[in-house]
Structure formats: C-alpha cells, structure tokens
Amino acid sequence: MELTWEIAAVWIGLALAATLISIRIGVSVALVEIVVGTVGGNLLDLRLTPWINFLAGFGSIMLTFLAGAEIDLQVMKAKWRETLSIGFASFLMPFLGAGAFAYWVAGWSVEASQIAGIALSTTSVAVVYAVMVERGYNETEFGQMILAACFITDLGTVLALGFLFADYDWHMVAFGVGTGLALWLLPRVTPWFFSKVGSRISEPETKFLLLVLFTLGGLAQAAKSEAVLPAYLVGMVLAPLFLANKTLAQRMRAIAFTILTPFYFLKAGALVGWGAILNSVGLIGIFLGVKVVAKFVGVWPLTHAFRFGQREGMYLTLLMSTGLTFGTISALYGLSNRYITEEQYAVLVTAVILSAVVPTLIAERWFDPGSRPGEEILTRRRSDR
Secondary structure (H helix, E strand, O other): OOOOHHHHHHHHHHHHHHHHHHHHHOOOHHHHHHHHHHHHHHHOOOOOOHHHHHHHHHHHHHHHHHHHHOOOHHHHHHOHHHHHHHHHHHHHHHHHHHHHHHHHHOOOOHHHHHHHHHHOOOOOHHHHHHHHHHHOHHHOHHHHHHHHHHHHHHHHHHHHHHHHHOOOOHHHHHHHHHHHHHHHHHHHHHHHHHHHHOOOOOOHHHHHHHHHHHHHHHHHHHOOOOOHHHHHHHHHHOHHHHHHOHHHHHHHHHHHHHHHHHHHHHHHHHOOOHHHHHHOHHHHHHHHHHHHHHHHHHHHHHHHHOOOOHHHHHHHHHHHOOOOHHHHHHHHHHHHOOOOOHHHHHHHHHHHHHHHHHHHHHHHHHOOOOOOHHHHHHHHHHHHO
16 A cells, blocks of 8 residues: 555644653553554544555664663663673573463463463563653663663563574575674674764664665564564674764654654554453453563562662562563564464453553652663662771
8 A cells, every 4th residue: 555645744733642641641652552542543544555554663673773772781780780681580480380371270281371471571672762762761770770781681582483483595694694693794894884874964873774774674574573683682782882872772663653663662552452342341451461560570679689778679670570572572473473362362462452551650650760870870889898
C-alpha cells in the first residue's frame, strides 16, 4: 500500500496529541504514545501499512542504537557487579516464572511456554531510554547503570530465543561474523571517516551510521534474528565517540524522537485490541503480575545488597520490569513460526505492552528519585566508607 497523506496526518496528529498530553500531565511521552495508539487503534482503525511498519522498525533500531551509545563503558566497568547481577536476575526470574506458569497452570505447550517466558523476561530499552533522556538520568551514573543492566537482560532474551529456536545455518554464521567484524572495525574506522568528511549540512556522519545499521539489520533478518541486537552493540562500541561528540548525538536524537519513535510507540499501542483484553483479561493480568513479581524477586534484593536507597531501588526495579521491543518481537516470532496461537499471541503482546506502561507510570509518579540520583548514590556510598 502506497503512502497516503491522510493516513500520515492521522498518525502524526496522534503523535502531537500525545506530546501535548505528556507536557500537560508530566508523564513520559513514550507511555502516552502507547496509550494514544491503543485508543486510536480501537476507535480510529489505524492501518499498519508497510511504510508505517518500516518507520516503526526504524524507530526501534534508532532508539536501541542511541541507548547503547549513551552507555559510559567506564561506568559499566566500574559497576560490572551491579550491571551483570541485576541484568541477569532481571532476565532469569521472569523467564522461569512466566514459562512455568504458562506450562503448569495455563496448560500451554512446551514451545508456547518457552515463548511466553522469553517474551515476558525482557526489559524495554526503548521505554527506559526514553524516560532516561526526558528525566536527564542518561547523563548520571545511576541512569548509565540502568541502561547497561537493560542490555544484559535483553542479551539474555536474545540468546535464549536463539538457543531454543534459531536455525543454525550459514545465515547465522554470516550474521555472527559480520557483526563481530563490524564491532571490531567501527571504533577504528568511524573516527577516521568523521575526521575526513567533517560536520556538514548533508549529514555524512549520520548516513554512514545508518548504512552500518541497515546492513547489519539485513544480516540479522536473514538469520531470523532482530536488527535491534546489532544496533545496540554498535551503539555500545561507539559510545566513547558519541560521549565526546554531543552535537552528533543530539542531531540523531532529534531525528529519532521527532519522526521515528512516535510511529514505534503508537504502533505498539495499536496492536492492543480491546476485544482481546476483554476476552482474556484474567490471564493477561496474571501474566503481567507474574512478570512484575518475578522481576521484583530477582532485582529488588540486589538493590539492597548494593546499597541503593529505598526510592532508587524501587525506581530501578520498576523500570527493569518494563517490556516492549524484544517482548513483542519474541511473541511475533512465536506466532509466525506457529509455536503459539493467535489467542496466545494477543495475551502475550497485551501483557508485554501493559508492562511498558504500568511499572513506568508507577515509577515516575511515586518513586522518581529526583535530579542527579547517580550523584546522590555515589556521595552516600563514599560517606559510608
């Protein structure tokens, strides 16, 4: 279906409405866009045309890349215990809990239960990064650690999906080799290329990065993996360059948040059908509860062990309880390969999307640690010594 300006006007109008509502009520625009997308999808019959799907997918890649580029590797190295343990627990506990509930209680098949565990084990890098940027926490040690822990969680999700379901053929080999080669070369080639072309109105720097992301995304798609994984890794290896070049990061962030991410979050909301919610509201609520409880069981004790304050610990745990990108991707993978039914898909996607809204809304409303939380935690720990 070719682009129609009427459809484009509706989508961008919803994005503008979400922005205005976000400014008015003081809630992250990503959450408002999901809610507005749900309303639009059920009342306005939003059409997910190929070009909208492309823009939404492009938005998820850009968000994931920028989230990786925000991570200060020095902070990650200094806080590797917190990052690895919180990220791993955030993946493992809901993976086991949701999978066990789906198999032993809901009566799903082994494959469907594995998909349920994978889909509900995720933490939404897209939502967390959007919140971090809006609150300014992406420039603090606290925010850097959360983003790094999100990466560990979603890495576990991707590895579980690949280990349990991926086809181990030459496409996977090409994807692995291509990604590894890119991660090795980019920290060397990118600064040289940027120094040669300089900063120009034609944006050769941005186009170079998009070429890399699209190429690796094509390899990922051929290997039945997802383009967001290499995007995150590329962002991480280029993080030192972006930390030293704030102007480039701001330009790419402006592109992403203005035109791309609204389509991603609106589409996520449009996938939630009110009919499916009403038909399976009990099961959806239980899956959502299982995910959040399992996240708390895994993450909350660790925030105490690493001496985070009560408010910071609750905020961190709630954000780690979110899910969206990899959760919906995992559910769609299960549906496309007939591991789950359409009804099971609707249940999982709705639970995943609700997990993007409910924990984040609670975190922002009642447990926001305030400005510069990373500095406050660091100061308190130094005084404890």
